[in-house]
Amino acid sequence: MTAEALLAGQPASRAAAIAAAAALLGASANPLIAGLATDIDGAEAAIGLARAVGGVLDHTAAAGGLRDLDVMRQAGWITTTPLLVRARADCILLVGDGVGDFPTTPPTLAPAQARRVLRLPGGAALPHSLALLRALLAGRKLAASAALHEIAEALRTAQCGVVIWSAAHTDGLCIEMVCGMIDDLNRATRCFGLPLPGPGNLAGVMQAIGWQCGFPLRVGFARGHAEHDPWRFDAARMAAAGEADVALWIGAALPDWAAKMSMIALLPAGTPAEGAEVTIFIGRPGVDHDAVLHEPATGALGFRRGQGDALSAAAVLTAITQALGVPC
């Protein structure tokens, strides 16, 4: 049987590991709670722990999520859900890398229309292609390739056009150009963006932080209230600058900056955890236990029944928070 927890790499009881984690966090000057690849229960429990220890919350995929978010909150956007895309889109433009293929099956709710799937490849030319495409759609007389003219015409004549991108692979200015183009198109027709969500339940964690803290990631509680600062609370930056002394990490594997500070690792059973002072093995949300997760297929939170009743991140985080309550 494998260990349920490790202390300094040696098998230990879960209770001992939780006590050790609470002791580390309780004594920390600037604790990080990062990775955050967890379900909604886990995210809410992590927020509770961060409040209790005055910690910083960051997600392993926050950078991409913030690129999307910054376009929304600095420029605005018109988006849609994967469900509507499947049901109604008659023209789909896939932008850049990380967008995979989209089913070309005819839309169910618009059977009279064929669906076109077009692509603007990633790379150094993408920002310029997007700018040219938007300029063409605005009626500018600029030299452009036949392919760009074809995409412009397809979007202009679509009844339900959709532009899909992945912020993990796309520059923020490109996303803003796409969203500006969509906004322009909506003066005369209908067109929507579909940002693909990041890994590790990023979209779900972002939502939970929103309703719990009133801000999106990244958030810190050291001064007794939620502060939102995407730069200051960047876990990797903090690690490189020596600003944090303890990190609690929830994810598939330890981050490459793990050696920079004391690590408390909540990892799937069997994951190597070299270098972590405290390791507690947990189940995979929605696989090994029931979980509420953001579902990329629906674009909404959904309930996933797990195969068993494995230990959840939420249970561990709640136990650590409760253990903090006892004065050392």
Next chain:
Amino acid sequence: MSALCLTLREAPAQRLDLSMLLPERLAALSPAEIERLPVQTTRRAMRLGDVFRLRPGDAKEVVIEGGSARFDCVGACMSGGVLRVIGAVGQRAGCEMLGGHLLIEGDAGPFAAAGLRDGVVEIAGDAGDYLGGTLPGERTGMAGGSVRVRGSAGARAGDRLRRGLIIVEGDAGADPGSRMLAGTLMICGSASGLAGYLMRRGTLVIGQFAKPGETFQPCGLDPVFPRLLRRLIAPYSADAAAMLDAPLSRFMGDLAGLGKGEMLIAQS
């Protein structure tokens, strides 16, 4: 009476929030009150007196002797007086400043002069990303005042600039003048990336830049304009003024959007 002076005791063990070190604010406080001001950003409480030795003086001018890349929000929301740092600062120096004079005799971190409304910010060293830009997720860029950087700037200098003047005497990082709404951004050295991307209006002058994007169109230049601009900026920077003496190529953009911005390039 000499300036109120704060001398750094030792490099701080955490980032510090120095947003309260404003001439107008310190003038109302006694030395003991100043020393008790909280500056910590982590769970470890830290007071100004723990970090600095205070030499009382006339708070119309505040001098910070010794700098650190961990000094955040120096001069943020400042509305008057002089604040001089002999050394480096961290993020958000002079952000949302309303007036006064902020001098950084060292390097500045990201978001220096972000959301600046008025006043003067001078940085003797290099500036980080988003110089004169927006604060993260917020809409308002720099809306007035002037910024001069003797060294180089990071990425996205002048992002969403709406009014005012930014001069970078060295090089700029990627994408200077992105999303500019108006105002003037001058880069005496070189620039890279998507200069002027999504620019609506305003003037972006660059010393060396390989090639603007395809949504910037070359067009003629009225020779009067550089002379007028030169007169305007000469008091701020001899380097920037000299750049306007060279022949300039002029482009209009970003034609993906409104397209009423102009990019002047001294040497392609």
Next chain:
Amino acid sequence: MLTLLSGGRIVDPANRRDAIGDLWLEDGLVIAPPDRAPDERHDVSGCIVMAGGIDIHSHIAGTNVNTARLLLPELRGSAGFAGAPESEAIGRLYAAMGFTLVVEPAISPAVALQAHRELAAIPFIDKAILSVLGNEDFGLQLIRAGEHTALADYVARTLAASGGLGLKTINPGGAAAFARNVRRFSLDDEVPEYGLTSRAIMRSLQQAAIRLGVPHPLHLHANNLGLPGNVESALATIEAAEGQPLHLAHLQFYAYGEEGPRKFSSAAARLAEAVNAAPHITADVGQVMFGQTVTVSSDVLRQFGARNQASPAKSALLETDGNGGGIVPYRYRKENFFNAVQWAAGLELFLLIADPWRVFFTTDHPNGAPFTAYPDLLALLMDRDLRAAWIAELPPEAMAMSTLPALTREYAWGEIAIMTRAAPARLLGLADRGHLGPGARADVAVYRPEADRAAMFRNAALVFKDGLPILREGRVLRPHRGRALRLSPGFDAAIEPRLARYYDATFGLAHTAFDVPAEAIDRTRDPFEAVPCRN
């Protein structure tokens, strides 16, 4: 535990009581005076004692509200409450005002799970959602086919699966029409491809709610919200109800005429007259108050139009099958003619709709104003001199477009108690709420009268939830968690395989993908409380 609140003025219009007296609470309920000594006694002499307040229309949860939180980092610190406060603050600030039940009125079934997670994170108070239908393809197909029985089954299944306390429709057909590039949509305009008018959709849903015995009448966000001259829409909608129960949401936003030099005027007097003459109609006001806020609406057509007035200038719009949503920050300004007319129109509705059982106290939080403006609004309703002082600060040309300056009515305590307690409980079908008779839930608000009525309402002297004191003058006495009220209407299970086929073919999903099981919300306790239907 037996608790006595002694010597307060008990204002309990549902039980025709308004007198100094004692109130006894035990095991979470109000009880008749017993022959025993209390375990805990609270002297509330000099105070007003009322049942806990009920807000029937306040956007406190769900993906659209949460997008507002993510959209506006510049509303920092206390300004955050001007936008969408975090869940903890919502519960605490509502409870501080003596409110103990708040209904989030606009949850699309596809995102009900998140809404219930957010409700579960709101402390102190009870909560509920209204489930939104009327723009989604499946429902429109049933209405087009005249399948009224199947429609009722579909509505019932949706309410049960999404945990709704009632049925809401938002610009019925308007979002579906906008998805097909229609830009203006009124009561008798048709949704392309379906050939259905908004009137037909509204009537079908209204009758489905009646057929199912849903206590709350169909909750309607009508067409043409916010547009000059839209009072004609509202008047036509009242007619269209054909004498059957219908609730009109945020009526103030439909009380606009086109009189005057700026072609914008208050038509609230006309509208109030129509409501007075139509006993089947109830309405909440959606009062505008001045200051920064953020508009959060599933009327995506309206929000698309409102984008140009965004302040700060940004917005997020979401298009879905069904309603979608739009988040547009906005600042109502005293010096703005239009905003001043809106403010006046709302107060006119409050003061000119005669029956306090049919007009409901809302700001359509946060659309007209954040709920934190309630204390000021209550004070305005109770004090004509205070209103006169406000009016004096507003543009005279705006006040000239309204009858407000001439209105002298002041709400009495009994009317406040009806409008914010007894009437909402009756409207939602909650027999044990909104009053203080024996058997009532022991949700109690105690206010200490003072000259500044707004201050009195902002922080009740004492608030009880389920018989326990939870807040005193805004300070938390003990943590408390409420529940979400939901209906579980019966329906013919034949709708299940039909929905399953539809969801599989259309979305490639199980039709149960959006259901909200209790264990998805809370694994430690039942997060729901069942409310019976009328049949």
